[in-house]
Amino acid sequence: MRNFEFHRPASVADAVALLRGNDSAKLLAGGQSLLPIMKLDLAQPSDVVSLAGLAGADGLKEIRSEGGDLVIGALVTHHEVASSPEVRRRIPGLADLAGGIGDAQIRNRGTIGGSLAHADPAADYPAAVLALGATIVTDRRRIAADDYFTGLFSSALEADEIITAVRFPVPECAAYAKFPHPASKYAVVGVMVAKTGGGARVAVTGAGSKVFRVPAMESALAADFSTDAIRSVTVDPTGLRSGGEASPEYLAHLVTVMARRAVQACR
Amino acid sequence: MAKVSLQVNAKNHVVDVEPRTLLVDLLREHLRLTGTHVGCDTSQCGACTVWVDGRSVKSCAMLAVEADGAAVTTIEGLARNGELHPMQAAFHTCHGLQCGFCTPGMVMRATELVQRNPRPTEDEVRHGLEGNFCRCTGYHNIVRAVLTAAETMRGGAQ
Amino acid sequence: MSEPVSGQGMGASVLRKEDRRFLLGKGRYTDDYLLPGQTHAVFVRSPHAHAKIRSIDARQALAAPGVLAVLTGEDAVADDLGGIPCGWTITNKDGSKMVAPPHPAMVKGSARHTGDPVAMVIAETRAQARDAAQLVEVDYDPLPAVAHLNAAVAEGAPKVWEEAPGNVCFDWHIGNAAATEAEFAQADRVISLDLTNNRVAPNAIEPRAANGNYDDVADRYTLYTTSQNPHLTRLLLAAYTLKVPEHKLRVVAPDVGGGFGSKIFHYAEELLVLWASKRVGRPVKWTSDRSEAFLSDAHGRDHVTHAELAVTADGKFRGLRVRTLANMGAYLSTFAPAIPTYLHATLLSGPYVIPAIYAEVKAIFTHTVPVDAVRGAGRPEATYLLERLVDKAARELGIDRVEIRRQNLIQPDQFPYQTPVALEYDIGDYPATLDMALAANDHGKFAERKAESETRGKLRGFGISTYIEACGIAPSALVGALGAGAGLYEAATVRVHPTGSVTVFTGSHSHGQGHETTFAQLVNERLGIPIENIEVVHGDTDRIPFGMGTYGSRSAAVGGSAIVKAMDKIVDKGKKIAAHLLEASVADVEFADGKYRVAGTDREKTFGEIAFTAYVPHNYPIETVEPGLEDSAFYDPKNFTFPGGCHLVEVEVDPETGVVEVVDVTIADDVGVIINPMIVDGQAHGGLAHGIGQALLEECVYDADGQLLSGSFMSYCMPRAADLPSFKVGNHVTACTHNPTGIKGVGEVGAIGVPPAVINAVLDALAPLGVTHIDMPATPEKVWRAIRAAAGGAA
Numbered sequence A: 001m002r003n004f005e006f007h008r009p010a011s012v013a014d015a016v017a018l019l020r021g022n023d024s025a026k027l028l029a030g031g032q033s034l035l036p037i038m039k040l041d042l043a044q045p046s047d048v049v050s051l052a053g054l055a056g057a058d059g060l061k062e063i064r065s066e067g068g069d070l071v072i073g074a075l076v077t078h079h080e081v082a083s084s085p086e087v088r089r090r091i092p093g094l095a096d097l098a099g100g101i102g103d104a105q106i107r108n109r110g111t112i113g114g115s116l117a118h119a120d121p122a123a124d125y126p127a128a129v130l131a132l133g134a135t136i137v138t139d140r141r142r143i144a145a146d147d148y149f150t151g152l153f154s155s156a157l158e159a160d161e162i163i164t165a166v167r168f169p170v171p172e173c174a175a176y177a178k179f180p181h182p183a184s185k186y187a188v189v190g191v192m193v194a195k196t197g198g199g200a201r202v203a204v205t206g207a208g209s210k211v212f213r214v215p216a217m218e219s220a221l222a223a224d225f226s227t228d229a230i231r232s233v234t235v236d237p238t239g240l241r242s243g244g245e246a247s248p249e250y251l252a253h254l255v256t257v258m259a260r261r262a263v264q265a266c267r
Numbered sequence B: 001m002a003k004v005s006l007q008v009n010a011k012n013h014v015v016d017v018e019p020r021t022l023l024v025d026l027l028r029e030h031l032r033l034t035g036t037h038v039g040c041d042t043s044q045c046g047a048c049t050v051w052v053d054g055r056s057v058k059s060c061a062m063l064a065v066e067a068d069g070a071a072v073t074t075i076e077g078l079a080r081n082g083e084l085h086p087m088q089a090a091f092h093t094c095h096g097l098q099c100g101f102c103t104p105g106m107v108m109r110a111t112e113l114v115q116r117n118p119r120p121t122e123d124e125v126r127h128g129l130e131g132n133f134c135r136c137t138g139y140h141n142i143v144r145a146v147l148t149a150a151e152t153m154r155g156g157a158q
Numbered sequence C: 001m002s003e004p005v006s007g008q009g010m011g012a013s014v015l016r017k018e019d020r021r022f023l024l025g026k027g028r029y030t031d032d033y034l035l036p037g038q039t040h041a042v043f044v045r046s047p048h049a050h051a052k053i054r055s056i057d058a059r060q061a062l063a064a065p066g067v068l069a070v071l072t073g074e075d076a077v078a079d080d081l082g083g084i085p086c087g088w089t090i091t092n093k094d095g096s097k098m099v100a101p102p103h104p105a106m107v108k109g110s111a112r113h114t115g116d117p118v119a120m121v122i123a124e125t126r127a128q129a130r131d132a133a134q135l136v137e138v139d140y141d142p143l144p145a146v147a148h149l150n151a152a153v154a155e156g157a158p159k160v161w162e163e164a165p166g167n168v169c170f171d172w173h174i175g176n177a178a179a180t181e182a183e184f185a186q187a188d189r190v191i192s193l194d195l196t197n198n199r200v201a202p203n204a205i206e207p208r209a210a211n212g213n214y215d216d217v218a219d220r221y222t223l224y225t226t227s228q229n230p231h232l233t234r235l236l237l238a239a240y241t242l243k244v245p246e247h248k249l250r251v252v253a254p255d256v257g258g259g260f261g262s263k264i265f266h267y268a269e270e271l272l273v274l275w276a277s278k279r280v281g282r283p284v285k286w287t288s289d290r291s292e293a294f295l296s297d298a299h300g301r302d303h304v305t306h307a308e309l310a311v312t313a314d315g316k317f318r319g320l321r322v323r324t325l326a327n328m329g330a331y332l333s334t335f336a337p338a339i340p341t342y343l344h345a346t347l348l349s350g351p352y353v354i355p356a357i358y359a360e361v362k363a364i365f366t367h368t369v370p371v372d373a374v375r376g377a378g379r380p381e382a383t384y385l386l387e388r389l390v391d392k393a394a395r396e397l398g399i400d401r402v403e404i405r406r407q408n409l410i411q412p413d414q415f416p417y418q419t420p421v422a423l424e425y426d427i428g429d430y431p432a433t434l435d436m437a438l439a440a441n442d443h444g445k446f447a448e449r450k451a452e453s454e455t456r457g458k459l460r461g462f463g464i465s466t467y468i469e470a471c472g473i474a475p476s477a478l479v480g481a482l483g484a485g486a487g488l489y490e491a492a493t494v495r496v497h498p499t500g501s502v503t504v505f506t507g508s509h510s511h512g513q514g515h516e517t518t519f520a521q522l523v524n525e526r527l528g529i530p531i532e533n534i535e536v537v538h539g540d541t542d543r544i545p546f547g548m549g550t551y552g553s554r555s556a557a558v559g560g561s562a563i564v565k566a567m568d569k570i571v572d573k574g575k576k577i578a579a580h581l582l583e584a585s586v587a588d589v590e591f592a593d594g595k596y597r598v599a600g601t602d603r604e605k606t607f608g609e610i611a612f613t614a615y616v617p618h619n620y621p622i623e624t625v626e627p628g629l630e631d632s633a634f635y636d637p638k639n640f641t642f643p644g645g646c647h648l649v650e651v652e653v654d655p656e657t658g659v660v661e662v663v664d665v666t667i668a669d670d671v672g673v674i675i676n677p678m679i680v681d682g683q684a685h686g687g688l689a690h691g692i693g694q695a696l697l698e699e700c701v702y703d704a705d706g707q708l709l710s711g712s713f714m715s716y717c718m719p720r721a722a723d724l725p726s727f728k729v730g731n732h733v734t735a736c737t738h739n740p741t742g743i744k745g746v747g748e749v750g751a752i753g754v755p756p757a758v759i760n761a762v763l764d765a766l767a768p769l770g771v772t773h774i775d776m777p778a779t780p781e782k783v784w785r786a787i788r789a790a791a792g793g794a795a
Helices: A012-019 A034-039 A078-082 A085-090 A092-099 A104-109 A112-118 A125-131 A215-223 A248-265 B023-030 B086-093 B103-116 B122-128 B140-157 C019-023 C059-063 C073-078 C126-133 C177-186 C230-241 C268-280 C290-296 C379-397 C401-408 C430-441 C443-455 C476-481 C515-527 C555-582 C607-615 C677-696 C749-769 C780-790
Strands: A005-007 A025-028 A047-050 A063-066 A069-073 A135-138 A142-144 A149-151 A163-169 A173-180 A187-196 A199-205 B002-008 B011-017 B049-052 B055-058 B071-073 C039-045 C051-057 C067-072 C117-123 C137-142 C168-175 C189-197 C209-215 C220-225 C249-252 C284-287 C303-311 C317-329 C356-365 C459-468 C490-496 C502-506 C534-538 C589-592 C595-598 C604-606 C630-635 C644-653 C660-670 C727-731
Touching (some): A012 A025, A012 A047, A063 A085, A078 A112, A104 B103, A125 A163, A125 A187, A125 A199, A199 A248, B086 B140, C059 C067, C067 C073, C067 C126, C117 C126, C168 C177, C220 C230, C220 C268, C230 C268, C268 C284, C303 C379, C430 C443, C430 C459, C430 C727, C443 C459, C459 C749, C490 C555, C502 C515, C502 C555, C555 C604, C595 C607, C644 C749, C660 C749, C677 C727, C749 C780
Parallel strands (some): C220 C249
Antiparallel strands (some): A063 A069, A135 A142, A173 A187, A187 A199, C039 C117, C209 C284, C589 C595, C644 C660
């Protein structure tokens, strides 16, 4: 790992100030994505800005209901989401998803904000955010999930922008079905399905260069929210990740299988 | 260099480290607590598992500076007055260790697992240990040890 | 199964003496040693599978903070360091010797696999050495490379060595070609099979490490290293690489975090830290990263095989023909040539009567990490191809897969049994372990379990493997005749202290096997001393007379026998002392239960009294017996030992995703006499996980250009707890006939027996869909593709 300057600001504003004008500064939340890539020198930030000092501020560590939404602070860990009675009661599929990220030690450190800022195409949270139509709340604005994920490891966040919370509308039901990579435990394919008053949303992580929705499945499920409705709905392999360990054909197949299993599990 | 003040196994330490120093290096190199091991460089194997403020974390995936103000417990801090913790004792009686290299991380994670879930099923134990690799035991006796320790720990021993 | 044995002797499940230090975090592994003045080494390794090195510019690195030295292959040559020797020479079919290319400690001129060491940076801290290593500028001229066996033997393939045309290291055979031809000519059917045995990485959880210290006052070197056999390392350092005599060399292998074969071999880093220590005048430590381990620890397996079994219509085996290509990697590791030959092809008879066998093995160089022994070493490859072939024969002949095995097993009254491939099995009872496993698995109810799985949408399959292995390697004269450069005896010293406690010095090395407990149990059994009063010392060439180390499941069978032989000498000497004290003739003195007694009387002396007298010889036969009570023995085995047994596996396949779940593993082994059943079961468990890992999860994947794609735990899948079920392990004992303990060995049985059982179970589950073949590892996509191909879709 290369050396860097370490900062531990006491407020979101101070953190933003440290990031401003410094393209090679990196935010550090739980570190479960950033530190492994820094250890392999795949990231070499000049400055690391830790959010550890912000835990008390601005609800960054809180899970709360606000209006109809479930709001999860950016520094809430995967374990806290998985074990939160509030999340379990309102969006059990989200608690299940969080409980299946990485392993126990990673869930104790990794945060929802960190995961979304990293925007790993094989991470689990992006599927939840997109399928549930969540809103990413930052220090300066709100970003709709549909606008947030822009590509491989990239998002709509500005270089000095900090996620403070994620607002999840509560669906009628939602579930996540994941086909984990046997070694890394990242999603080879993960599909989150959500049924809402207005219809259904289906988001797929792992299979593409970024999380994506499957409109054909959504309209089929809107008409008939059942596994049969999407049995023969497939995604085109040509758009999927290639050159990895799983072939595009297999990924496309898994998308349909996992989508059906998610619908099956919806409650 | 950065100054880190932390408690390790109930003792206070102030250590000067480079910012890039990992928590596991602070423990092994600076404090010479070599019970915590390093078995990989991608945060998979879990040999470096310690508790930070009571939660099991991979100390190879945490900067030492992030532990500033934290209370860290390592395998060296688990036994009390020379008496093995019920989890350590169960690993002994169930032959849950062979070469011993994964054992410290395994014991730390397994203990947290039982603290959170005092009546785990075999399946819950197996899934709960996904972040810890063992090449010697085939996990069979590790799982038996965790289930045995859970019984003891429920008995009020800890 | 037999009743639990109480006490601390043979057959008792004594809890391990070594556990406490490991459980308290007080184990002491190589990387835990921090010597006064410690410096740290990091290697610059070739990123190319094959490249000419035009130049190395270390100026920037040398100027970096904390850097003490940057050493290269040129420096090694200038200081007359030897290359890494290969310890086994194979003779070709035509009588010529194999090609043994040079294996420099650090490359000079060309790099031949990704990870080949190019330079060594020594600095005050590891972080500084790592920083500086990135500043070493190496000008590479990349050359064409070849990684896969079939590509390496193809016309016009890139050459790894000029002296090895066609990349052939050796072309060897065993068995009787003409007799085998004759059997095939008369056979009703010939069952043939092409398969690969996947390349695996050993992945002991402790990465390799080496800490070298040159003491210029004593003119003496000390090496702390992660070794399974420190004496062998010292021997090779003395004779070949460092070229410093043994008395100037101390090699210590302290607590070692698993070996699985990978820590047998003498590696360049061990030599280089010693050399560098003399150069910089301070101790030099290197500890491997995991990603570095994938590129520098010897890999295992990597065979491509065509095999044919000649059978009669009613399923009797008549002949076996095998052609194997074995990947050696770019250099020959210490025991590499012995693995696909004497540890593989000699095992091809398995537990069966096969009248004629002929096997040809070509060893091939590629631009990959050297391949050598990994848990099982050759025997898993033999067992896998034979058990796959037997299953295929049963299916093609319409014979039950259990029955075809049963009717071809060597029967208990056929021992000693001479196979057509050189080995003579001393003893076994293969029908007994077969029946034992079937009963424990409740095999009669398999159909019910299969039906239940189907209600959950899962395809259940049953797989079986009846296997043998050869371990306890091996008679020195025999292995010498076969090309080994070393003897394969074991040494032990038993020192009885004046107050009756005992220290055992053993040349075996424990890196998880529990010798501190089991060897103490051997002493308890013989001398009646409580194990609390027995210390077992291993892993230090300054303390132990000699040793050949631990691999091939040899420690209890060979190392244990050496201890028993040393104890025999002590007991005999004690008899002379006792006879003197008891005023009896030596011939009348018996020793049992820790007491010397004049036969037929109640006159006796305890072993402790005799020990004390030996060291305080006031009333003593001083004219004929020397004081003291200590003796050593070297035990050279008379034959291999032959554990065997039956492994049963049930899997559930999810036909939608191709995911295979191992839902039942039931085994019955015959590992000979058992010292400690708890430890024996634990060894079996570990081997099973290793074997299931190879069958379903693990593979070193190289691309065509020799880049290792599975170079970390993110992509190389290690078995986790949730990938495995609990195991049902049983033992049926027939005692080895030719060693004093009756022990055969257990460390590798799981890794050898279970992989074909897993794949046979997968193929059984998929048989109704028309799938007839799959290679290891049976990953979900591979299974899914096999199902699709069988259904007529694209593969």
